Amino acid sequence: MNFVKRTMLCGWWVACAAASAAVLVPGGHVADFTLADQTGATHELYTLSSKKAIVIMTVSNGCPIVRLAIPVMREIRARYESRDVEFLLLNPTLQDTREAVMQEAAEFGFGMTILMDDKQTVGEAWGVNRTAEVFVIDPKTWMMVYHGPIDDRLNYETQRPVHHPYLTEALDAVLANKPVAVSSVVSPGCLINFPDRKHRY
Amino acid sequence: MHAYLRYWRFSFMALCGLAGPVLALNSGDVVDDFRLNDQKGQSHELYYLSDMKAVVLMADGNGCAVSRSTAKSLNQLRAKYQARGVEFLAIDSNLKDTPESIAQEIKADGIDIPILSDELQLIGESLGFTRNGEVLIVNPQNWKVLYRGAYAKGSSNYVADALDAALSGTPVKVAETEVRGCNIVMPERERRSAHAQISYEKSIAPMLSEHCVACHREGGIAPWQMSSYDMVRGFSPMIREVVRTKRMPPWHADPHYGVFSNDRSLTAEETKTLVHWIEAGSPRGGGIDPLTLVKKDWPVWALGKPDLVVNLPKFDVPATGVIPYQMWTVDNPLDHDVWVRAVDFLPGARSNLHHIIATIGGEMAPGEKRDTDGSLADFVPGSEPLQIPPESGILLKKGAKFGFQAHYTVNGKEVTDATQMGLYFMDKPPQYRYRAAIMANPRIKIPANTKAYTNDATYKFDREVLVYSLHPHAHFRGAAAEFVAQYPDGHEAVLLNVPRYEFNWQTTYELKTPIVLPAGTAVKYSMTYDNSTQNKANPDPNREVPWGQQTWDEMLFGVIRFRYLSLDANPARTAQATQ
Numbered sequence: 054m055n056f057v058k059r060t061m062l063c064g065w066w067v068a069c070a071a072a073s074a075a076v077l078v079p080g081g082h083v084a085d086f087t088l089a090d091q092t093g094a095t096h097e098l099y100t101l102s103s104k105k106a107i108v109i110m111t112v113s114n115g116c117p118i119v120r121l122a123i124p125v126m127r128e129i130r131a132r133y134e135s136r137d138v139e140f141l142l143l144n145p146t147l148q149d150t151r152e153a154v155m156q157e158a159a160e161f162g163f164g165m166t167i168l169m170d171d172k173q174t175v176g177e178a179w180g181v182n183r184t185a186e187v188f189v190i191d192p193k194t195w196m197m198v199y200h201g202p203i204d205d206r207l208n209y210e211t212q213r214p215v216h217h218p219y220l221t222e223a224l225d226a227v228l229a230n231k232p233v234a235v236s237s238v239v240s241p242g243c244l245i246n247f248p249d250r251k252h253r254y
Numbered sequence: 255m256h257a258y259l260r261y262w263r264f265s266f267m268a269l270c271g272l273a274g275p276v277l278a279l280n281s282g283d284v285v286d287d288f289r290l291n292d293q294k295g296q297s298h299e300l301y302y303l304s305d306m307k308a309v310v311l312m313a314d315g316n317g318c319a320v321s322r323s324t325a326k327s328l329n330q331l332r333a334k335y336q337a338r339g340v341e342f343l344a345i346d347s348n349l350k351d352t353p354e355s356i357a358q359e360i361k362a363d364g365i366d367i368p369i370l371s372d373e374l375q376l377i378g379e380s381l382g383f384t385r386n387g388e389v390l391i392v393n394p395q396n397w398k399v400l401y402r403g404a405y406a407k408g409s410s411n412y413v414a415d416a417l418d419a420a421l422s423g424t425p426v427k428v429a430e431t432e433v434r435g436c437n438i439v440m441p442e443r444e445r446r447s448a449h450a451q452i453s454y455e456k457s458i459a460p461m462l463s464e465h466c467v468a469c470h471r472e473g474g475i476a477p478w479q480m481s482s483y484d485m486v487r488g489f490s491p492m493i494r495e496v497v498r499t500k501r502m503p504p505w506h507a508d509p510h511y512g513v514f515s516n517d518r519s520l521t522a523e524e525t526k527t528l529v530h531w532i533e534a535g536s537p538r539g540g541g542i543d544p545l546t547l548v549k550k551d552w553p554v555w556a557l558g559k560p561d562l563v564v565n566l567p568k569f570d571v572p573a574t575g576v577i578p579y580q581m582w583t584v585d586n587p588l589d590h591d592v593w594v595r596a597v598d599f600l601p602g603a604r605s606n607l608h609h610i611i612a613t614i615g616g617e618m619a620p621g622e623k624r625d626t627d628g629s630l631a632d633f634v635p636g637s638e639p640l641q642i643p644p645e646s647g648i649l650l651k652k653g654a655k656f657g658f659q660a661h662y663t664v665n666g667k668e669v670t671d672a673t674q675m676g677l678y679f680m681d682k683p684p685q686y687r688y689r690a691a692i693m694a695n696p697r698i699k700i701p702a703n704t705k706a707y708t709n710d711a712t713y714k715f716d717r718e719v720l721v722y723s724l725h726p727h728a729h730f731r732g733a734a735a736e737f738v739a740q741y742p743d744g745h746e747a748v749l750l751n752v753p754r755y756e757f758n759w760q761t762t763y764e765l766k767t768p769i770v771l772p773a774g775t776a777v778k779y780s781m782t783y784d785n786s787t788q789n790k791a792n793p794d795p796n797r798e799v800p801w802g803q804q805t806w807d808e809m810l811f812g813v814i815r816f817r818y819l820s821l822d823a824n825p826a827r828t829a830q831a832t833q
Contacts, residue, residue: 121574124666239395
């Protein structure tokens with residue numbers, strides 16, 4: 054009986070992990086991972102333990118919201134890099150090859166390391182749904198403290214003045230050792246195909 | 255052992271939300287965005303309601319007693335809860351029901367909840383609606399289902415209880431109940447396994463080639479290229495979303511009014527095939543990949559070498575930000591009058607040029623009289639050249655100046671645009687002038703923080719005319735447009751309904767069969783503006799918005815292209831006044 058229960062629990066766990074859209078939510082613990090970037094160099098998350106905060110934004114090639122978010126991300130990086138904040142991009146798509154990613158990065162001046170999550174393991178574990186989703190991780194606790202857009206500027210085929218600079222507010226809170234007030238925001242971007250995620254439609 | 259297993263299977267289904275045989279959408283699951291027109295032809299998008307506390311969706315059907323009683327109950331509940339931030343929408347996914355028959359049916363019961371017409375059944379299928387009268391309550395903070403089931407049973411008002419819980423921020427106690435209502439006939443729901451057999455090679459790729467690749471190609475304005483199966487598969491969920499929300503293909507006319515020769519939309523069958531293929535997991539199947547064979551050479555000038563090429567000024571497009579409309583005046587180099595039969599544009603930076611409105615001497619102001627028409631031609635991505643009907647033409651006088659309004663979109667990269675306009679001339683003067691009627695209100699003032707403000711202007715034709723095309727124009731706050739003909743005998747007809755106006759796509763709606771309007775017909779053009787924060791394009795909802803050329807101001811401006819039915823004795827001399 055115990056054997057049956059354990060086995061089935063394991064089965065359910067795997068199925069649930071694949072089925073649930075939001076596996077990791079703000080407040081949750083971020084497990085270590087190692088991924089290669091677009092040039093083939095490998096990066097392990099936990100080697101960034103001396104940073105004050107880690108910002109990771111999801112990207113794909115050909116997504117207008119990513120292309121329009123990148124210049125703002127570069128500007129935020131310029132302001133926060135000297136304060137020990139690390140900025141990375143994560144491409145969890147199946148279709149973008151390393152060569153295509155390098156071409157897109159050069160054409161649109163991404164200027165940041167792009168982690169190639171081509172097995173979609175990080176994307177699945179973090180509950181990534183769209184591109185241009187930003188995750189902020191506090192390396193002191195390896196807790197995810199923010200998941201949402203950079204700000205409320207961009208939407209589909211539109212932009213408007215910023216009223217809520219969510220990302221910089223989250224970074225300011227982490228750098229001041231304060232809790233992040235707004236930790237989860239619905240984010241516009243290109244839906245990413247996660248074929249192994251059950252019950253998508 | 256058996257009971258134990260059953261218990262665990264039940265827990266598993268509850269935990270993972272996988273219960274139900276097909277497309278179930280249970281408490282806790284996320285409702286994907288959609289946009290549908292209601293029985294009055296007004297457009298509703300679910301995610302627009304993100305400022306609400308809860309959204310109640312109901313499956314509605316004509317001639318169903320449970321549906322009628324539920325709709326009446328919700329109508330009463332709406333009076334109580336609407337002021338507290340709850341929106342109510344019904345969705346009719348029944349194949350036999352039309353917007354007209356729906357309007358007729360609810361009129362008797364005094365129901366004023368919008369009834370959305372889900373004619374393709376795609377939304378009803380994905381919501382898991384199987385019976386009319388079923389209710390879904392959605393939390394707009396995360397778009398998860400808070401409740402699904404019957405309206406009430408005995409003394410238990412499930413919907414009111416769930417709304418009270420949602421409004422007070424407490425968990426909904428009874429989140430799923432059984433519904434007894436009329437079965438919704440959904441043929442495709444039973445054909446899920448057949449959808450996995452939809453051929454990418456024979457159905458999907460040819461459809462995309464025909465409707466999408468003109469923009470989704472190398473050098474096209476679309477951000478990504480439909481260049482292979484892998485690309486299409488990667489963007490599949492996004493394709494499904496933009497189709498469900500009517501963002502793509504960019505065609506915004508209500509299909510119930512008028513037939514247009516430049517219709518960019520997918521047919522009903524194509525839409526269903528595409529969405530069902532994606533919902534089946536975008537299977538590759540066998541055969542070649544036609545998208546890898548798409549032609550790489552696109553014609554420079556579709557109509558051949560123009561008689562006159564006009565160079566527009568060069569423009570440096572920045573990487574990001576909002577760019578004001580560019581207004582240019584360019585000299586006409588010709589030393590004699592000519593009649594124009596066709597106009598085409600050759601964009602320099604095709605990926606950034608979003609529209610051009612070309613005029614001769616600028617659009618005419620209301621009341622202005624001139625011996626040439628102002629309107630010349632428009633460019634939007636994917637548009638065909640303007641080809642004026644053979645017996646008509648536009649007079650371009652020597653010394654006239656061309657006016658251009660150019661709208662650029664940013665795409666994360668700095669580029670320089672140098673666009674050309676090609677003009678094609680007639681050998682001899684035409685029988686008719688190709689004319690423009692302008693409906694405008696330069697005194698418009700759109701109130702601040704208002705979701706729907708409508709203004710209109712009317713143009714009365716004093717002679718019998720043949721109408722070729724209709725063009726609504728507004729800026730960031732434009733939300734919906736309509737052209738209605740008011741005939742001399744008193745009856746009215748909708749010529750064009752644009753339930754979701756999209757300023758990014760300045761479409762001229764070209765009638766497949768030009769229509770005759772008798773002398774004395776007035777055409778009322780109306781535009782509804784959304785000056786609220788829910789309009790994601792709105793730069794400042796706190797401002798009362800006046801008329802202005804730039805996108806942060808507004809325009810009530812509509813154009814009808816037409817000719818007189820009776821011959822113009824001397825087309826060049828007949829002045830055209832605007833009203």
